[in-house]
Amino acid sequence: MAQLEQQLFASGLPVEALMEKAALGLSRHLLAQENLTAGALVLVGPGHNGGDALVVARELKLAGLAVRIWSPFERHKPLTTSHLDHARWLGIPLLSEAPDPADPALWIDGLFGIGQRQPPAEAIQQLLLERQRRRPHHLVAIDVPTGLCADLGIPLAPGVATAHTTLTLGLVKTGLVQDGALAFVGQLVRLDLGLPARLLEGLPPGQPLGLTSSDEAAAHPSSADPSASKYQRGRLLVVAGSAHYRGAAALALAGASSSGCGSLRAALPAPMGQTLWQQLPHVVVSQELPCSPSGDLNLSALAATHLERLDALLVGPGIGCASPRDPDHGPSWQLMQGFAGLLVLDADGLNRLAQREETAQGWLQRRQGPTWITPHRSEFQRLFPQWAHLPPLEAARQAAQASGASVVLKGARSVITGPDGRCWQLLQANREAARAGLGDVLAGYAAGRGAMEGGDASILAAAALQHALAGCQSRRPTPQAVAATLAEGG
Structure with a gap:
């Protein structure tokens, strides 16, 4: 200034x-x-x-x-x-x-x-x-x-x-x-x-844009063609949940439902897949995945056929960290790397990526389609230890430009950066909204928006802003309340 x-x-x-x-x-x-x-x-x-x-x-x-x-x-x-x-x-x-x-x-x-x-x-x-x-x-x-x-x-x-x-x-x-x-x-x-x-x-290039409630109108999902079918309004598959974290899958799917995407599918642990219709009857269970003896979701059975005709894939909420020696650290990650649509990695999806012998930066660079990652500070440190000491804005900027992924680095004032150098920072947030489950809602909501509108970093920034404002507008910023507020606004 x-x-x-x-x-x-x-x-x-x-x-x-x-x-x-x-x-x-x-x-x-x-x-x-x-x-x-x-x-x-x-x-x-x-x-x-x-x-x-x-x-x-x-x-x-x-x-x-x-x-x-x-x-x-x-x-x-x-x-x-x-x-x-x-x-x-x-x-x-x-x-x-x-x-x-x-x-x-x-x-x-x-x-x-x-x-x-x-x-x-x-x-x-x-x-x-x-x-x-x-x-x-x-x-x-x-x-x-x-x-x-x-x-x-x-x-x-x-x-x-x-x-x-x-x-x-x-x-x-x-x-x-x-x-x-x-x-x-x-x-x-x-x-x-x-x-x-x-x-x-x-x-200067890369000057951050501050996002506040005054930007809300521009952050709403773009209007779909009135004649569009459900398959033309975004097709999303959510891979989430485990024996220990079934709620994370439900919250991610609630967030995705709030986005308004047309076709929502899920790959879940078997017990949850059998009862999902009672909570979210509109979600199609594409595949029931087994859990390891430790309770983590095993991705090795994820089928390539279930990734066909998708616009976006969300992997991570509540799936458990697993072990680097588990079989899903091989073929399933090759499958995700070759997926041409938008890939959104959140929570334990990021932790599993950080456990791989290959660096997160190297794996992300070879992705065939756009990628969004949504780490909090600790997850970011595991993914990109070389930049973890930097202030959030600069750390996220470096990670996005080096990896080719768009990044939401979550915090009290979350930052969003794209691989082209554009960056945004949320200037409004409810301090009471720092609670478990809201990240799952954000991941689902963002993935749904991306399925509808594409993988540009600006869509991710808009989703993050809408999520933050929903936390401010909700009487009690629980994950369920925030998802409901997003649904009303979307």
């Missing part, structure tokens, strides 16, 4: 104009969304983040609110100094001492922005820590919470501003969506600055 700002200034746009535009957007949001009955205390830094904060203070004052300013700095940038002088002229009180951390007013953090590289002063750190202790989550951050690295999402010091909302300007900063930053960022809200399209077109 800093580079884009410099390009705007070089084009002739005055710094004052951009600051005014940003701060007016901040003010509108604060007046509409925040509880300001006890007034506002605006924390003002020496740079342009402080200038933004001072324009906000001005607008809140003009709206008739009780506003005070605290700025523990002797020097400010010239433009910030001008706004500080104007605030004094308006009669906004400027505190001479550090504020009481128990102050009931809403604190607005404009101390430091995207340029933070060094820890804030010790006194500021202690004040921010005490504020969180005395008045937890009663602070709004402008652009980036003080003390947090905007690029990496790591604290620069023990004392970091803990916001209940961060209002980020223009583009979402990468550090704000890293897992380690979530406790400090709170709710992340992007305020549009109306950046020119030609400026955005010049962003």
Whole structure:
């Protein structure tokens, strides 16, 4: 974002104009969304983040609110100094001492922005820590919470501003969506600055696109031809379940059913295949597969004839890890490698791939059709140990480009990457939705979408977004509730 700002200034746009535009957007949001009955205390830094904060203070004052300013700095940038002088002229009180951390007013953090590289002063750190202790989550951050690295999402010091909302300007900063930053960022809200399209077109390749509820309309499945038969609306086979994890198969099939795909088949452990009609009568059991003595699903009996005339194949939810010496690590994996449709590998499908003598990267490179993989962090580490130490976005990007597969790296802010370098990051999620079974629903839903719409990474990103939003919209984000919400939306 800093580079884009410099390009705007070089084009002739005055710094004052951009600051005014940003701060007016901040003010509108604060007046509409925040509880300001006890007034506002605006924390003002020496740079342009402080200038933004001072324009906000001005607008809140003009709206008739009780506003005070605290700025523990002797020097400010010239433009910030001008706004500080104007605030004094308006009669906004400027505190001479550090504020009481128990102050009931809403604190607005404009101390430091995207340029933070060094820890804030010790006194500021202690004040921010005490504020969180005395008045937890009663602070709004402008652009980036003080003390947090905007690029990496790591604290620069023990004392970091803990916001209940961060209002980020223009583009979402990468550090704000890293897992380690979530406790400090709170709710992340992007305020549009109306950046020119030609400026955005010049962003570096691979710049992640943040996905939020505002993208929901575009994420819905594309409309099918009204005259299409069920076989023209996506044909999917789900290979799932084992003696120990029958529920995973049911949840994956529920997710697939929610996608709206036309023909849904399953290859399941024998006991489940015999009773599936009672739960999901529309699912055709193509094949009943045996389980090993340890209870894992044996894929060696998977028949090539059952992969014919399919658009997509999902393998993995609840099948068990098995042993690298099991027979299904031979012919069945050759069969999947040669499958021309979309292959979706999830959960134990990924764990079995990681157990093979051949590297996951090598096997995926030789796939005959498009491939999607949906690992969480531990599964990713087993598949691609060489990139597991990287931040999620970069780790997933490296894996996708090296393997040729599209990747959903699941986490608090899941990332989706394609082999062509495109990448997306989910900016909204329900923290209560981190529970067993939701990954099975996602795998089934994504596979169903892929069966209908093809194997492009953008379809996977749309499915991941819809799944995350369903978790936010469900009253209780259980796997069954999320699948039901997806079905209503799809």
